[in-house]
Amino acid sequence: MTNRTFAIIKPDATRNANTGLIYDRILKANFKILAAKLVKMSKKQAEGFYDIHRGKPFFKELTDFMSSDICMVLALEKDNAVSEWRKTIGATNPADAEAGTIRKDFATSLGENAVHGSDSDENAQKEIAFFFTESELIANL
Numbered sequence: 001m002t003n004r005t006f007a008i009i010k011p012d013a014t015r016n017a018n019t020g021l022i023y024d025r026i027l028k029a030n031f032k033i034l035a036a037k038l039v040k041m042s043k044k045q046a047e048g049f050y051d052i053h054r055g056k057p058f059f060k061e062l063t064d065f066m067s068s069d070i071c072m073v074l075a076l077e078k079d080n081a082v083s084e085w086r087k088t089i090g091a092t093n094p095a096d097a098e099a100g101t102i103r104k105d106f107a108t109s110l111g112e113n114a115v116h117g118s119d120s121d122e123n124a125q126k127e128i129a130f131f132f133t134e135s136e137l138i139a140n141l
């Protein structure tokens with residue numbers, strides 16, 4: 001499982017018509033896309049997905065935002081996928097993100113920061129399973 005991670009193209013990015021440009025960055029960074037789909041999360045679903053942040057000051061803002069519009073969710077494969085994807089997206093706050101990262105180029109703000117990336121192999125596995133069944137992943141065809 002260490003070669004898989006989970007990504008979301010967030011509502012700010014889909015609203016700003018950046019879905020295709022970000023999808024292209026994923027491919028150009030040599031990730032294999034195992035599965036991808038568009039979702040509109042309910043508030044409850046967003047709260048479930050971000051359960052680890054429940055109780056934090058930004059939890060309401062985050063889950064309101066993530067359920068506000070369409071997202072693209074993706075299961076990605078590459079060697080060291082979790083750390084490679086975190087490197088590709090850049091720091092949480094776009095003001096701190098390095099040049100050439102997705103958040104530097106597409107994020108709107110700290111809260112509306114264009115993309116999600118799993119922070120560990122364990123969470124990658126859980127997050128992929130939150131949105132996809134194993135049989136939906138290309139690797140299993």
Ligand code: IDP
Pocket residue numbers: 053058061062091092110111112113115116117119
């Ligand atoms: P990450 O997405 O880089 O892993 P986390 O700390 O896990 O960052 O936070 C999850 C998401 O919550 C962030 O991507 C961002 O959208 C939002 N967020 C984090 N900190 C803040 C904050 O201080 N204010 C508003 N939103 C925040």
Ligand code: MG
Pocket residue numbers: 117118119
């Ligand atoms: Mg995180």
